[in-house]
Amino acid sequence: MNRLKPHLALLVCNVIWALDYPFYNMVLGHYIHPLAMVAGSLTVTALISLVPLLWQRAERIERADVRKMIGAALLIGVMRKGFIMFGLSKTSPIDGSIIDTVVPLLVLLLSVILGIDRFTRLKVIGLLLGMAGAVAVVLTGVSASHTHSHLWGNLMILLSALASSVYMVWFKRVVSKYRITTLLRWIYCISAAIMLPIGFDAILHVDYADVARHVLFPALFVLIVPTYIPNLMLNYALKSVAPTVSSIYTYLQPILAIAVTVALGLDRLHLDTVLFAVVIFIGVGLVLRSYVASGRTAK
Template identity: 30%
Template sequence: MNKTAKVHLALFTVNLIYATNYVVASKIMKDAYITPFAIILLRVCGASLLFWFFQAFTFNERVQKTSDYLRFAYCALFGVVINQLLFFKGLSMTVPIDASIILTSSPILVLLASVIILKEKVTWLKLLGIILGAIGAVMLIGGGDFSFKGENTWGNLLVLLNASSYSVYLVVVKPLMRRYQAFTVVKWVFLFGCIGVLPFGWSEVQQVQWSTMPGWVYLILGFIVVGVTFLAYLLNAWALRFVSSTLVAFYIYLQPVLTSIIAVLSSQDELTFKKVLFSLLIFTGIFLVSYSGAQEAKKRKKPEEV
């Protein structure tokens, strides 16, 4: 398997994990087994331990410049602290379909951040791909059912701020990915992230009734720590070494496609012409954004970027 295929497989895996997370994370919070900030503290600190543990048995890469520690902290603020606190809190105050629709704004936000921060050039192919993907994703999710009115308003607003924060992270972490291995970046980002979320989650963790918690809740927490955090952040960080931040964010449009496929396979939904059409729009968008990135890389004489 060539590098391009591996990158796309990694991004596909990440978004399959995220698609599953919408349902399982929402369930344990709705059932009041554990509060949002408690989940975040367990998630960030648990994943941080895994990053440092596994790198200790692989390689130890030194940080080249003192100023890079500040950039790690900066990335942690947007990619871990603000991002995760707002997402889980917002998800507990809204419904998964609203959160999914709001997060389709991420590629557009990433593109804007890339233009402002990294002075990235916007091509017509990339812009067309994002528009097609956004239309396909919103229609596939069911955009007509979305509203900022009612009891979900504050939750939807927090999810929107979460999407904005993560978009900034995907852009500002890119320079670090050019200098360091993915493990090195995420282990430092999550170490600073632990410090940031500790004041918010410590009291809520102490209030959890661990002895009365069902076994399936522990399994979901394990999935959130190992899959949604450790594996997903590592794969995203690795992919950022070879592709643009915009393409990494664009893959979020696959989440409603994967959710629909899972629903059809489990006989909870049926395959329709509209769903196939909207899915094709998303895949067309992925191709256009990826192709645009490859053409830009050739012009810069960096064949490793796809």
């Protein structure tokens, strides 16, 4: 059972993240302004992050790491949340879920640029394939046949993936120094402090009666669930599961997001989108395979 728990945690957190895409699309723009949802969800997450203080003593943060915490909050809180919510208010959740799978490719590219990693033949082929597929999905936003897609929305989703990638590369060393509850508390409290004053007016202008009548469950879900809980589960799983195994679970996100999106009638699946998605998956798969192969060689 202990071996099964990390895999169940990965499964649950990826299912939750998959539901983000169609639920955000249902709520944002139509019933709640993206700015209100960004500020609201970050504030709720900040409050949830304080709960572990009921049984844990607060962990001190080194003064040198405070700036890094602020940077991490700007990246994964403000920018990631902002771009993905504004993006999904303008484009198809199918496009969004597929574009977001390029994060491992962007992490590789940034790691090579910063001298942390190096290219191999397999990594280059995977990177070129994956990014070509991602660019193709982004550009479907200008196609007349893709009525629910939008170029600017797709670009925002790509920018949210880039923000996640920069966070993963830049913040990696700090993550190992502190408890995950400490990191999430700092990141989301800072994020909420930044975004609540900016989004407060938008929160006041939400028609809550209209939300309650039409999208109560999706609105509560995206407000409360997708940020703190999945991040705790992911970090719990990563203590005993290799990152490459964790990456495989992320393939579930677009598959589930597409299934829910089509079932709810929010969009229909296009053949060209499927082909582009397959190209991205192959690209990411080649990059992951390269890491596995290099690990075996090292042994």
